[in-house]
Amino acid sequence: MSVSSSDLTDTGAGVSTSGGWAERLWATFTSLKVAGSLGLAVLILAGWEWLPGLLGIPVFIIPPASDVWAEFLWMIDRSALLYHTFITFMLVVVGFVIGCLLGAAGGYLLGISRNAEIVLSPYILALQIAPKVAFAPLFVLWFGYTFTPKILVAVLIVFFPVLINVLGAVRAVDQQQVDLARSFKANRLQIFSKIELPASMPAFFAGLRIGSTLAVIGVVVGELVGGNTGLGYLLTFAQGQANTPAVFVTISLLTLIGIIVYLAVVVVEGRVLRYMNRRPEF
Amino acid sequence: MTVVQMADSGDRPDTVAEPTRLTFEQVTKQFPQRGNRRQRKRMITAVQDLSLICHDQEVVTIIGPSGCGKSTLLNMASGLDRPTKGRITVDDEPVDGPNSHVAFMLQKDLLLPWRTIRENVEFGQEIQGVSRAERRARAHELLAQYRLDEFADYYPHQISGGMRQRAALARTLANDPDVLLMDEPFSALDAQTKMILQRDLAQTLIARQKTALFITHDLEEAVALSDRVLVMSNRPGTIIEEIIIDLPDRDEPFARRQHPRMAGFTRRLMELLHLGDAPEQTTAKQRPH
Ligand SMILES: Nc1ncnc2c1ncn2[C@@H]1O[C@H](COP(=O)(O)OP(=O)(O)OP(=O)(O)O)[C@@H](O)[C@H]1O
Numbered sequence A: 001m002s003v004s005s006s007d008l009t010d011t012g013a014g015v016s017t018s019g020g021w022a023e024r025l026w027a028t029f030t031s032l033k034v035a036g037s038l039g040l041a042v043l044i045l046a047g048w049e050w051l052p053g054l055l056g057i058p059v060f061i062i063p064p065a066s067d068v069w070a071e072f073l074w075m076i077d078r079s080a081l082l083y084h085t086f087i088t089f090m091l092v093v094v095g096f097v098i099g100c101l102l103g104a105a106g107g108y109l110l111g112i113s114r115n116a117e118i119v120l121s122p123y124i125l126a127l128q129i130a131p132k133v134a135f136a137p138l139f140v141l142w143f144g145y146t147f148t149p150k151i152l153v154a155v156l157i158v159f160f161p162v163l164i165n166v167l168g169a170v171r172a173v174d175q176q177q178v179d180l181a182r183s184f185k186a187n188r189l190q191i192f193s194k195i196e197l198p199a200s201m202p203a204f205f206a207g208l209r210i211g212s213t214l215a216v217i218g219v220v221v222g223e224l225v226g227g228n229t230g231l232g233y234l235l236t237f238a239q240g241q242a243n244t245p246a247v248f249v250t251i252s253l254l255t256l257i258g259i260i261v262y263l264a265v266v267v268v269e270g271r272v273l274r275y276m277n278r279r280p281e282f
Numbered sequence B: 001m002t003v004v005q006m007a008d009s010g011d012r013p014d015t016v017a018e019p020t021r022l023t024f025e026q027v028t029k030q031f032p033q034r035g036n037r038r039q040r041k042r043m044i045t046a047v048q049d050l051s052l053i054c055h056d057q058e059v060v061t062i063i064g065p066s067g068c069g070k071s072t073l074l075n076m077a078s079g080l081d082r083p084t085k086g087r088i089t090v091d092d093e094p095v096d097g098p099n100s101h102v103a104f105m106l107q108k109d110l111l112l113p114w115r116t117i118r119e120n121v122e123f124g125q126e127i128q129g130v131s132r133a134e135r136r137a138r139a140h141e142l143l144a145q146y147r148l149d150e151f152a153d154y155y156p157h158q159i160s161g162g163m164r165q166r167a168a169l170a171r172t173l174a175n176d177p178d179v180l181l182m183d184e185p186f187s188a189l190d191a192q193t194k195m196i197l198q199r200d201l202a203q204t205l206i207a208r209q210k211t212a213l214f215i216t217h218d219l220e221e222a223v224a225l226s227d228r229v230l231v232m233s234n235r236p237g238t239i240i241e242e243i244i245i246d247l248p249d250r251d252e253p254f255a256r257r258q259h260p261r262m263a264g265f266t267r268r269l270m271e272l273l274h275l276g277d278a279p280e281q282t283t284a285k286q287r288p289h
């Protein structure tokens, strides 16, 4: 066997520099998908507008889309819809942020201290199993018809998925990576900030995604139980008036709030996890 | 300097004259046996009364059957694990924890996926608080040496396995350790990439005057890269034979592989490992790490 050093050349990096045709095909696919989505939206709206009437469903069960739109404009004008939406949005954001911070802090503390985890895990499990929204009346009893009970329900409901995800990720950190840092004489803080924290980021963001949708539920339940502000309040009000279009409007706006928070998480995640080089997704 | 009793090293006349970098003195390592609770006090002896010396700028390779305690030796030398009995010294100082005289490199490249190649190479110096400019310069030099300068800002998953392992080598050297501890560093690479990396390593060790303790299951690699090969027994591991590889061209493994005496050395190692004696014993190469 005769091998000279120049015979052996390393393969290049696995970065695709494929020709333009592949990219164009991909772009075509993407625009087809966007067109498909929009087409579907038009189809659904049209179905919503006319199908119930054709099937003889009364308008107080499923009001046509145009009625809901008219109600939306009317509520902006008369029911301070934007004010209530803003209140709910703020409470969702505040509850979500506090819940995430506490959940992450708890996850890291438990992940790092085995003793704390052993002592606290039964209580955490119990609290995790308890239906969090059931605490809403209790919080209203404690804090009255203020913003506090709504935020608290959101915090409580966001807390656990974030904590569980972070805890799992810290426990699953590659011991060899930790040993590598230790071999360079890293102290505990450096092991945390340079290995455990970045290694847990994907799981942390998975927790945030779940939390972002749960935060809306928490705030709405708080508002349903008591108070005279927010979309949850409008919801009970509309129900009392048998105003189905107003219920539809409120549900749509709640969904919109959830989408906004979720997208914010996705955008930040894309920045932080840039290294993972994933396709954009929702 | 303490004169250490060496197993089978009597035929090396200049043992005492050369400065030593790494020594194991009568080292024993036991692990608590896992699994069975009733026999909780039973211990597994991974390494038994093992002594060895790596002299300055020497490349010593350890071969031995799977599970005989080779990786355990490296863990203890790097200070990540303590011997149950005996003493380990690096640069005449007892090893009582991780220290900057040694650095290790494993089969897994252990590049952190959230850091670029450059940032990975800088990792050790960053932990030790070296200034940004200084570690940049160091990383730049090493990346250029290992033909990675174009890929400095890539993430590990964007480059090939051979490049990743070269980046790991650069990271290992960035802190300028005296002793390199290498645990099957090339065993996950394809044959061609492996040869290139062996040459890169061989030339680095000569050029930078490093000492190395190298573990491999590849007998040709052992002969091509080392000054001495130590053969370990089955568990409890101890050194049963020392073979001095008195071939020229330690910095040119390609040339060494063609040396007429190459085959003789590998045949001798195969005999010592009882490879080919019985079919079921020829599996030493199968189990990674
Ligand atoms: N942390 C540990 N706890 C318990 N036993 C261990 C531990 N580490 C290693 N051992 C045992 O010590 C013995 C030696 O292990 P070691 O990893 O050093 O072998 P090795 O020679 O590197 O094997 P290989 O060639 O397969 O990599 C094995 O029997 C293993 O089961």
Ligand SMILES: [Mg+2]
Residues within 6 Å of the ligand: B070, B071, B072, B183, B288, B289
């Ligand atoms: Mg091993």
